[in-house]
Amino acid sequence: MSEKAILIGLITPKLSQDQVEEYLEELSFLAQTAGVNPVKRFTQKLPNPDNTTFLGKGKINEVKDYVKDEKIDVVIFDDDLTPSQLKNIQKIFLKTKILDRSNLILDIFASRAQTAQARTQVELAQYEYLLPRLTRMWTHLERQKGGIGMRGPGETQIETDRRIIKDKISLLKKKLAKIDKQSLTRRKGRADMIRVALVGYTNAGKSTLMNKLSKSEIFAENKLFATLDTTVRKVVLKNLPFLLSDTVGFIRKLPHQLVESFKSTLDEVRESDLLVHVVDISNPNFEEQIDIVNTTIAEIGAESKPKIIIFNKIDAYTYQQKEEDDLTPFKKENMSLNDLKHSWMNKLDIESIFISALDKTNFEELRERLYERVKQLHVKRYPYNNFLY
Numbered sequence: 001m002s003e004k005a006i007l008i009g010l011i012t013p014k015l016s017q018d019q020v021e022e023y024l025e026e027l028s029f030l031a032q033t034a035g036v037n038p039v040k041r042f043t044q045k046l047p048n049p050d051n052t053t054f055l056g057k058g059k060i061n062e063v064k065d066y067v068k069d070e071k072i073d074v075v076i077f078d079d080d081l082t083p084s085q086l087k088n089i090q091k092i093f094l095k096t097k098i099l100d101r102s103n104l105i106l107d108i109f110a111s112r113a114q115t116a117q118a119r120t121q122v123e124l125a126q127y128e129y130l131l132p133r134l135t136r137m138w139t140h141l142e143r144q145k146g147g148i149g150m151r152g153p154g155e156t157q158i159e160t161d162r163r164i165i166k167d168k169i170s171l172l173k174k175k176l177a178k179i180d181k182q183s184l185t186r187r188k189g190r191a192d193m194i195r196v197a198l199v200g201y202t203n204a205g206k207s208t209l210m211n212k213l214s215k216s217e218i219f220a221e222n223k224l225f226a227t228l229d230t231t232v233r234k235v236v237l238k239n240l241p242f243l244l245s246d247t248v249g250f251i252r253k254l255p256h257q258l259v260e261s262f263k264s265t266l267d268e269v270r271e272s273d274l275l276v277h278v279v280d281i282s283n284p285n286f287e288e289q290i291d292i293v294n295t296t297i298a299e300i301g302a303e304s305k306p307k308i309i310i311f312n313k314i315d316a317y318t319y320q321q322k323e324e325d326d327l328t329p330f331k332k333e334n335m336s337l338n339d340l341k342h343s344w345m346n347k348l349d350i351e352s353i354f355i356s357a358l359d360k361t362n363f364e365e366l367r368e369r370l371y372e373r374v375k376q377l378h379v380k381r382y383p384y385n386n387f388l389y
Contacts (some may be wrong), residue, residue, distance in 0.1 A: 003073035003097075005036040008055065008063065010079065011045040020078075022285055026252070027078045027101065029203075034108050036074055040066065053092065054085050060092060067096055076104055080253075083133045102129060102255035109258065117179045124172040125257035127165050134162055183267070193234075194242040194377045196370070197269045199297060200278035201289040202249025205312040209278060209357040210246040213367075230268045237371040240378065245272065250296045252288070259299065266300045273377050275307045276370075281340075281354065282316035284333070307350050308373060310366065315356040 007027050009020040020043055028038045044059045053060045054077060067075060074097045081089065081100040089098050099107070106126050113119040198206040214233035232245045245268045269275065277293060279286050290309075297303055320333055335343065337354060345352060353369055355362040 002035055002037045004070070005031050005038045005074040005076055006063065006067065006072050007031065007038050007041045008075065008077045009041065009043045010049055010054070011043055013047060017043070023078055023252070026285075027076065027104075030101075030104055030108065031074075031076055034104060034111070036076075038076075039070070039072070042066075049079065049085075051082075052085065053088050054079070054081060060089075064092055067093060072096060074099060077101065080255075086133055101253055102257070105251070105255055105258065117176070117183065120172055120176050120179060121262050122258075124169060124176060125255065125260070125262075127169050127172065128257040128260075129255065131162065131165050131169070134158060134165070180267075194274070194374050194381070195245065195268075195272045196235075196242055196274045196276060196374065197245045197247060197272035198276050198278055199247060199269055199293060200249060201280065201283075201286075201293055202251050204249065204278045204280040204289075205357045206246050206249065206278045209310070209312065210244060212357055212360060212363065213370075214244055232268070237367055237374070240371060240374055242374045242378075245269075250293050252292055254296065259296070266302075269297070269305075270300055270302045272302075272305060274373055275302065275305045277307055277309045277350075279309060279311050280313050281311040281337075282313040282318070286311075306373070306377075308369065309348065309350050309352040311345075311352060311354045312357050314354050314361060315359055 007024050009024045009027070011017055011020050015023075021041075024041050024043070028041075031038045042055075042059070042063050044055050046056060050056055055063065063075070066072070075089075075093060077098075077100045079100065080102050081098075086098060086100070106122065106129055109118075109122045110126065113122045198210060200206050210231065210233065214235050230245055230247050232243055235242055235244045247266060247269055248262060275297070277290070279290055283289060294303070297305075314337060317337055319336055321336070341354070351369065351373075353362065353366055355366050357363075
């Protein structure tokens with residue numbers, strides 16, 4: 001039987017009620033991916049998170065009563081908690097597990113890491129996340145702490161633990177550097193082929209697309225972060241071979257520790273010749289997701305790469321058609337795919353195509369577009385090797 005969880009979000013001057021509800025929907029999906037059952041959501045309007053307990057005093061007590069009455073196992077916040085907030089909240093909820101967004105994402109990454117590289121990257125990120133929050137692990141020794149000249153065993157234990165974790169981080173960084181060196185050698189061995197990298201928000205359908213294009217069986221499911229390890233496959237379109245890589249998906253507020261530790265994995269993106277940005281067009285927040293992916297690509301230094309945008313999952317796209325006498329303002333949710341194609345998308349400098357990777361709608365057009373782009377790159381790199389075309 002899965003653990004019961006509640007989700008907590010904050011409505012601020014920068015975030016509307018609708019936005020927070022959408023974010024909590026994603027947090028719910030994250031929680032389910034982690035194996036827990038979200039049973040209720042709590043929101044509160046505040047100018048800023050409370051410095052002590054994130055929520056205001058009245059709301060945190062309301063949540064506490066609900067947790068006690070309903071025997072909730074986990075309380076999950078959609079923002080990162082400071083070490084002091086985490087410590088204070090844990091005192092209120094006693095034995096109930098408290099997770100913030102970063103902690104939840106790290107937990108999912110830990111459960112899904114398969115290779116030595118991914119496991120090392122996630123472990124490093126976990127220790128770096130834990131280090132500043134270490135004091136909450138020793139709250140039972142606080143009464144033994146004193147002022148100057150009264151250093152108790154609780155404080156000594158914390159410092160000992162902190163030193164152990166710092167040593168562990170140092171060892172993991174050395175191990176990761178060794179693995180990265182081996183990965184670099186492998187990538188250099190593939191340098192004579194055009195390299196195409198699939199990028200996108202998590203669960204946009206990159207792995208499904210990879211499977212269909214490469215005719216391979218890469219793990220793909222309707223969960224967040226189904227793929228952590230970069231997978232590379234040789235693809236041949238007509239008689240033109242190239243390498244296609246499937247990379248870890250991006251997400252809103254991806255923990256900084258993960259971005260840093262996974263930078264080596266994302267070298268596959270940075271060193272590619274062409275980026276194929278896969279977008280889940282059926283997601284109501286797909287425009288924000290595009291911005292998040294573009295920001296992350298810029299963070300790893302790959303923003304200048306040639307790109308194609310693939311609007312995937314057109315089979316799942318839905319919209320609410322307005323009645324002719326409906327005088328309410330026209331919104332995005334009233335737009336058909338055809339309307340979308342003639343909106344801002346029509347002005348994109350980047351080539352785009354609408355497909356369904358699941359049922360292979362418009363797949364031949366996609367293959368043709370990819371072939372033409374890869375051919376252009378191949379001709380540019382090898383101008384005297386045109387016998388392939």
